Amino acid sequence: MQVRVLGCSGGIGGERHTTSFLLDDWLLLDAGTGAARLTLEEMRTLQHVLLTHSHMDHIAALPLLLDTVFGSREAPLEVRASEAVLRTLREHIFNWRVWPDFSQLPDPARPVTRFVDSPAGGHFELGDHRISMVEVNHVVPCWAYIIETRSGNFCFTGDTTSTDALWAALNRLPRLDLLFVECAFPDREGPLARASKHYCPSTLAGDLQKLQHDPVIGISHFKPGSEQETFAELAALMPGRKLRALRADQTYTV
Template identity: 40%
Template sequence: MELRALGTSGGIGQGLRTTAFLVDGWLLVDAGSGVGDLTAAELGGIRDVLLTHAHLDHTAYLGLMADARIGDGTPPIRVHAPAPTLDVLREHLFNGVLWPDFTAIPTPQEPVLVFEPLPSAQALILGAFHITPLPARHSVPAVGYRIDDGSGSLVFSGDTGASPALRERLEELGMPDALIIECAFPDALESLARQVGHYTPAQLVDELRHWPAGVRVWVTHLKPGAAARIEEELREQAAAAGVHCELLRGGDVLQIGR
């Protein structure tokens, strides 16, 4: 599978885009501001969206993408997420006030978006992808995803703080070939990170000690104001612990499996 990192930042700023990944040109994982760099043709190729949670840095461009797709003759975009996440989007975003309800436009029979609740304990089959929701610990209901196409497997943690349940679940399913995991705050803000459900470098390196060496690890979601400090702390602590990880940047393209 090919993953294109459209947005990897934990916030906005010049040249920065928030979380969005495009897999094999048609599966969008989260819909942050990175979606805005796609061409009209690329937007038209998106068939399915996986959302990890409802926060705007992961969902705001879903509404704008829907607006760009109206009347283009393509089938509805299927949006997959746990029911609590979809409920938030219905009530607070696609409510006809903040933004039009694209689950009923242009008609309820042929809308731009179709919401498909995803039970947290069940896997989803989309084309060649076997997709499994994974535990996450965040300030709102959230999940990560394991995506497997038979030749390679990728885990995206979504937004999460330290969550032993994630690794435990993957030990049941089988560890992936690659992991994309967040690290939003520097170590000085550990208390805040624990409060809102994010990693710091020390927490993340401690978690990665338990992962097999063969899993490639990319780190995302650094908060822009502290990105340089987070990167330095992560680099130093990972080297001291014998842990290998890389920063994933907007525009990067990953090949997972064959």
């Protein structure tokens, strides 16, 4: 499985784009502004979108993406998320005032998109991928996704601060090859990280001591302008871990 970073920043500006990852060519994991960098053909090829949570930096490109592929798809583009996220999207985005409800267009029997409730603690299969959801600790409901394939296992934490259930779930896997985890703030902004339920280097380093696997660890969601400071703090705290600062256009193989 190829994991392509479309966006992984906590903000925008220049080369910065917000969270979105493309798995092979058919599965989009979050739809932040990074997803707007897909070509028209790549958008038409997508089959599924998984959303971690409803914050703007993770959904910003979804309304325009659905409009862009309107009329050019055989099957609906399936958007999977928690019931809470889907309700928020319906009430606040696809409410006919901000944007049309593309789950009803061009007609409810053959819509552009289909919203699928994916509860935490559950799992589903897409092709030979087994995908499971773990609720993590953020200011709104947020799911981590664990994606198990024949070639290896990958987890994206979404936005979160300490969540013991996630590390326990990962330790139950026979292997973990690739982990993308957020670290939104440097340690000097620890109070802001705690208030907004994001990691900073000291809290992430403490939690990674609970992880029994030794995956490549891609760090996402750096606050714009604090990228080098935050990553340097992480590297100093965890010299033994295989840390990578995620950047748009990188591709990882699982």
